[in-house]
Amino acid sequence: DTGVSQNPRHKITKRGQNVTFRCDPISEHNRLYWYRQTLGQGPEFLTYFQNEAQLEKSRLLSDRFSAERPKGSFSTLEIQRTEQGDSAMYLCASSLVPTGELFFGEGSRLTVL
Amino acid sequence: GENVEQHPSTLSVQEGDSAVIKCTYSDSASNYFPWYKQELGKRPQLIIDIRSNVGEKKDQRIAVTLNKTAKHFSLHITETQPEDSAVYFCAATINTGNQFYFGTGTSLTVIP
Numbered sequence: 001d002t003g004v005s006q007n008p009r010h011k012i013t014k015r016g017q018n019v020t021f022r023c024d025p026i027s028e029h030n031r032l033y034w035y036r037q038t039l040g041q042g043p044e045f046l047t048y049f050q051n052e053a054q055l056e057k058s059r060l061l062s063d064r065f066s067a068e069r070p071k072g073s074f075s076t077l078e079i080q081r082t083e084q085g086d087s088a089m090y091l092c093a094s095s096l097v098p099t100g101e102l103f104f105g106e107g108s109r110l111t112v113l
Numbered sequence: 114g115e116n117v118e119q120h121p122s123t124l125s126v127q128e129g130d131s132a133v134i135k136c137t138y139s140d141s142a143s144n145y146f147p148w149y150k151q152e153l154g155k156r157p158q159l160i161i162d163i164r165s166n167v168g169e170k171k172d173q174r175i176a177v178t179l180n181k182t183a184k185h186f187s188l189h190i191t192e193t194q195p196e197d198s199a200v201y202f203c204a205a206t207i208n209t210g211n212q213f214y215f216g217t218g219t220s221l222t223v224i225p
Binding site for chain 1: 118119122145149152155156157158159162202204206211212213214215216217218
């Protein structure tokens, strides 16, 4: 499968714990995006990368959220000191500039107890 | 930043009828407008897109129209089929490759 892959697919954690999600984009794609999706809502933009450079991070929900793409390939999204309000689906997508089509992964569902 | 509004939130149609979903955007600089379909438990997938230099685009039973002056764009599905049942999201962005802003989604149900 050469699509975008995310893991873990589902993470259950207790409030206050740290969680990390990984995204492996389509190999030749230079743009990588993180979105959050809650039930009944559209994907909410969090951050994106051009290769290893993080071009926009002001939309990260709080300073507990951080993302990296250290070598311009896979990316991680970390949430520190999780809260129940962080429960959501975290979607990763990649694209090849300039065509622009976003290819989404299956998502990582976070449940904070 | 961009604000995208989408209506209706739910839509039920009889098989064979047409469905129309409308979106408005706030940033006049937005110039790329894709539509994504998300089936239950699956990832969003692009179904059609339009750029600001055209007013309409068709792909078989699906069409998208864009009114730049009014800052709204619409998805039209004709001859709907049960497999069209899904959640549809519109989005807007300034130049492909930048952050996309999504609408809140329309849950379409096609009744056989």
